[in-house]
Amino acid sequence: MSLNAAYRKVLDGKSLADADIRFLVDLPLDRVPELARLAHALRLARFGDQVGLCAIVNAKSGGCSEDCAFCAQSSRSTADGPRHPLLPARDIAAAGEAARARGASRFGVVASGKTVTARDFEGFVEAVGLVAGLGLAPDLSPGILDRAQLQALQRAGLQGYHHNLETSASFFPSICTSHAYDEDVRAVRAGIQAGLHVCSGGIFGLGESWDDRVELALLLASLGVDSVPINFLQPIPGTPLAGREVLAPLEALKIVGVYRFLLPDAAIRICGGRLPVFGAGDGAGGGRELLASGASGLMIGDYLTVRGGDADRDLADIRALGLRPEPCAMGHMPHPCIMDN
Numbered sequence: 001m002s003l004n005a006a007y008r009k010v011l012d013g014k015s016l017a018d019a020d021i022r023f024l025v026d027l028p029l030d031r032v033p034e035l036a037r038l039a040h041a042l043r044l045a046r047f048g049d050q051v052g053l054c055a056i057v058n059a060k061s062g063g064c065s066e067d068c069a070f071c072a073q074s075s076r077s078t079a080d081g082p083r084h085p086l087l088p089a090r091d092i093a094a095a096g097e098a099a100r101a102r103g104a105s106r107f108g109v110v111a112s113g114k115t116v117t118a119r120d121f122e123g124f125v126e127a128v129g130l131v132a133g134l135g136l137a138p139d140l141s142p143g144i145l146d147r148a149q150l151q152a153l154q155r156a157g158l159q160g161y162h163h164n165l166e167t168s169a170s171f172f173p174s175i176c177t178s179h180a181y182d183e184d185v186r187a188v189r190a191g192i193q194a195g196l197h198v199c200s201g202g203i204f205g206l207g208e209s210w211d212d213r214v215e216l217a218l219l220l221a222s223l224g225v226d227s228v229p230i231n232f233l234q235p236i237p238g239t240p241l242a243g244r245e246v247l248a249p250l251e252a253l254k255i256v257g258v259y260r261f262l263l264p265d266a267a268i269r270i271c272g273g274r275l276p277v278f279g280a281g282d283g284a285g286g287g288r289e290l291l292a293s294g295a296s297g298l299m300i301g302d303y304l305t306v307r308g309g310d311a312d313r314d315l316a317d318i319r320a321l322g323l324r325p326e327p328c329a330m331g332h333m334p335h336p337c338i339m340d341n
């Protein structure tokens, strides 16, 4: 087994055997640059030079019934952070407009909670319509939706449904005990069956093993999700994981590279936690390294409860790699960030 042999297999559309996957997982960190180079080649072969840029708004914050150990909004968290009911649709649209000006082509409306109240649902429908009217692809991360809700939102213009599985089924009970993993898997399946662009991934550095990481990747591949967000734990004071160390940069790049090999057809988007892992000092947050290691997209701007990096710096890194932001998913051209090129 060699890295090149695994690369050729994936490039040729063949599945990796268990032994291939074990080889990738066991690669020492000093071989991560080699893994990253081949993962980047796989990403170029599948997605060309385009980089997906998305942004989110924390549309409803805090007070969640669930107990996810990493989350500042959970029932177990005593973290300071924003707490507010669902923002008015016009405020959500204003945040979308600002994200579009920074270069985003997808805009995610994110709300805390496991499910959606009837009142909030009406707000989501209105917000989705307004965001679609801006020429952005509206995505929603509202918790678990049923089929009728998904269809109503699609009629309003919803493009994407975002529901992270967070980690493997095996490790999930160590992270969340307030609901069953299967409920999340069913939600992802419902989004796919509805024909939505489904974005589902996880958060890394929770204490999970490499076996857990592979288990999650293989499940996401079998579900056929379009997009896999990768978050790195940013330990937040007041949460049960406050004392955990952040991942080492090479470990984070290895996760991205291995995920590219295991999910060659999925967009891999780097979301929260890259600043603490790669250093926030110059505002770069590892954007260049991550996009040269198999990632095909970045979340730009702020995250849910913590500040993000410098979107202009991300655009500069994208150009420095010879890549370019993808056009708006709604087909409205030219997109502002393309015009800058």
Ligand code: SF4
Binding pocket: 064, 065, 066, 067, 068, 071, 072, 073, 074, 075, 111, 112, 113, 114
């Ligand atoms: S991750 Fe989502 S479901 Fe879990 S506690 Fe946070 S807001 Fe609630």
